Amino acid sequence: MQGGAPETRDTDLMEQIMTAADTITSLTIRRPDDLHLHLRDGAMLAAVVADTARHFGRAIVMPNLVPPVVTAADACAYRDRILDHLSDHKHFQPLMTLYLTETTDASDVVAAAEAGIIHAVKLYPAGATTNSASGVRDFDKVRSVLEAMAAIGLPLCVHGEVTDPSVDIFDREAVFIDRVLTPLRAAVPGLKVILEHVTTADGVDFVRDAGGNMAATITTHHLFINRNHILAGGIRPHYYCLPVAKRERHRLALVAAATSGAPQFFLGTDSAPHLDTDKQSACGCAGIYTAPNTLSCLAHVFEAESALHLLEGFTSVHGAAFYGLPPAQDRITLVKRDAPVTFPASRTTAHGEVTIFDCGEELYWEVEASL
Numbered sequence: 090m091q092g093g094a095p096e097t098r099d100t101d102l103m104e105q106i107m108t109a110a111d112t113i114t115s116l117t118i119r120r121p122d123d124l125h126l127h128l129r130d131g132a133m134l135a136a137v138v139a140d141t142a143r144h145f146g147r148a149i150v151m152p153n154l155v156p157p158v159v160t161a162a163d164a165c166a167y168r169d170r171i172l173d174h175l176s177d178h179k180h181f182q183p184l185m186t187l188y189l190t191e192t193t194d195a196s197d198v199v200a201a202a203e204a205g206i207i208h209a210v211k212l213y214p215a216g217a218t219t220n221s222a223s224g225v226r227d228f229d230k231v232r233s234v235l236e237a238m239a240a241i242g243l244p245l246c247v248h249g250e251v252t253d254p255s256v257d258i259f260d261r262e263a264v265f266i267d268r269v270l271t272p273l274r275a276a277v278p279g280l281k282v283i284l285e286h287v288t289t290a291d292g293v294d295f296v297r298d299a300g301g302n303m304a305a306t307i308t309t310h311h312l313f314i315n316r317n318h319i320l321a322g323g324i325r326p327h328y329y330c331l332p333v334a335k336r337e338r339h340r341l342a343l344v345a346a347a348t349s350g351a352p353q354f355f356l357g358t359d360s361a362p363h364l365d366t367d368k369q370s371a372c373g374c375a376g377i378y379t380a381p382n383t384l385s386c387l388a389h390v391f392e393a394e395s396a397l398h399l400l401e402g403f404t405s406v407h408g409a410a411f412y413g414l415p416p417a418q419d420r421i422t423l424v425k426r427d428a429p430v431t432f433p434a435s436r437t438t439a440h441g442e443v444t445i446f447d448c449g450e451e452l453y454w455e456v457e458a459s460l
Contacts, residue, residue, distance in 0.1 A: 113397055114425040115457075120146040120180075120417040121384065121404035125246070125285050125306045125357025127151045127376065128171060128183075135174050136438035137362050140380040142178035144456050146417045147409075149246070149357070150183045152211055157188035161201035168206075180419065184208040184412075186246065191230040195237035202243045208412060209244045209283075210234070214252050214269070224248075228273065239279035244412060249284045249292065250332055259316070262332050263291040270295070274303070281411070286311065286359045288332045290342035296353050297346070304411045306357025307347045307403075309379040309386050313448045315340045326368045327444045330361070331375040347403055348396040355408035358383050364441045379446040382432045386446075388423050388454035424457040 123141060126148040128134050141148055150171065152158035158167050164185040171183045186209045187198060193210075201207045212231075213224035225231055238245060250261040251268060266284075274282060280302065284292055287305040296305040310330060315337045319328045328334065346354045360383070361376030368374055379386070384404070391400045409416050429451040435442040 113392075115422060116388070116397055116400065117420050117422045118401035119405035120144075120419050120421050121356065122146060122408050122414070122417070123148040123358050123360070123383075124355060124408040124412070125149055125151065125308070125359045126380075127153075127359070127361040129362060130154050130167070130170065132439035133362055133443075134170065136436055137378070137380060137443065138171060138174050139178060140436065141360070142175055142181035144384055144421060146180060146419065147182045147184055147414070149209060150185055152186045152188040153213065157190075158186070159188050159190055159193065160197060161204070161206045164201065164206050186211045188213070189225060189231055189234065191225055191227060193231065193234050195234045198234055198243070199237050199241055202241055209246045210238060211246045211248070213248045214250065214265075228269070232276065235273070235277045235280055239277050239281075242281060242413065244281040244283055246283045246285050249287070258333055259335055262287070262289050266291060266295050274299070278302075283411070285357060286332060287343065288335050289339045293342045293346045297351065304353045304355065305346075306359070306408070307343055307354055308357065308359045309383045310334075310377045310446055310448075311340065311343050312347060312390050313340075313386065313450070318449070326373040327377065327447070329368070329373060329375055330359070330377045344390060344394065348391055348394040348399055350396075350399045350402055352402070352407045352410065354403065355411065356387070356404045357408070362436070362443045364438070365435070365444055366441055368444065377446050378436070378443050381436070381445050382448070382452065384421075384423060384456050385430060385432075385452045385454045386448050389448070389450060389452050392454070422457045423454050425453050426455065429453060430455045
């Protein structure tokens with residue numbers, strides 16, 4: 090009897106907390122950061138950047154343009170092109186990155202970081218994803234850059250997949266951890282590393298156990314889709330992304346990590362717009378465009394896990410802390426509607442349509458206002 094009473098009280102308290110969470114219809118949080126974002130360039134940039142700036146305060150902008158963003162001058166020019174489209178969203182701050190190549194000069198990286206021009210460097214294994222042909226093949230050739238980054242606390246954002254054609258596409262993240270990430274961290278132990286768009290339970294476990302210099306971003310779409318969404322019953326190109334979605338057990342591990350409150354995990358949408366004509370082709374592009382409805386999707390996931398009180402940490406606190414950024418001071422409010430929220434099916438660009446992510450669920454949460 091004495092051993093059972095505390096357990097009963099704990100159970101009752103948990104039920105009360107969950108019941109209270111079910112009654113929440115409005116949630117005000119610090120304005121979120123998107124710590125992994127693709128904005129593209131030209132007409133695509135003009136069409137999509139407002140979808141992020143409308144809700145987010147800052148974003149780590151990926152450098153895989155053609156040609157890639159490899160110098161401080163490239164980063165400044167790209168930042169200016171982004172800002173040119175933000176007259177209605179002057180609060181938004183694009184945080185620029187450099188594309189790591191085997192010819193990157195360590196002193197240039199340090200100078201760009203110390204001048205506040207860049208906030209991270211992105212590592213793409215050559216051929217791993219969209220516009221990654223200039224990526225790294227021989228990691229010994231970038232060792233001096235990584236050591237210089239470790240010395241100043243500049244994070245390395247990693248696309249965590251091997252490109253060995255003998256490795257199954259569904260195993261490439263787990264193999265990358267063994268072959269590349271573990272040796273890299275041993276060689277440069279002081280380096281801050283972010284395993285971008287983690288997709289496996291293996292990756293979640295690795296990051297959770299790795300210590301303070303290791304973190305991971307989790308995308309919106311990987312919280313909803315597994316590989317069946319892409320392949321079962323027909324090929325659905327608008328669910329195809331890299332890293333590709335994995336088995337359901339991996340999706341569940343990502344949901345658990347995102348809603349756990351653990352500071353190693355934070356939002357990086359990897360929102361990646363492509364024209365429908367490029368997605369729906371004989372060799373379709375990898376990428377899912379989630380910027381317009383990400384916060385509605387996330388509120389749905391966190392509510393389902395009785396974790397709405399942890400949403401702010403995932404979207405607005407953990408990532409800023411890892412990057413050494415001050416938390417946002419302004420707020421946004423999400424409101425739960427009585428009827429499902431309707432989002433447009435696509436975004437129109439000067440060259441065609443870009444399909445917006447359909448999570449497959451009715452969404453009742455939407456961003457109402459900024460404070």
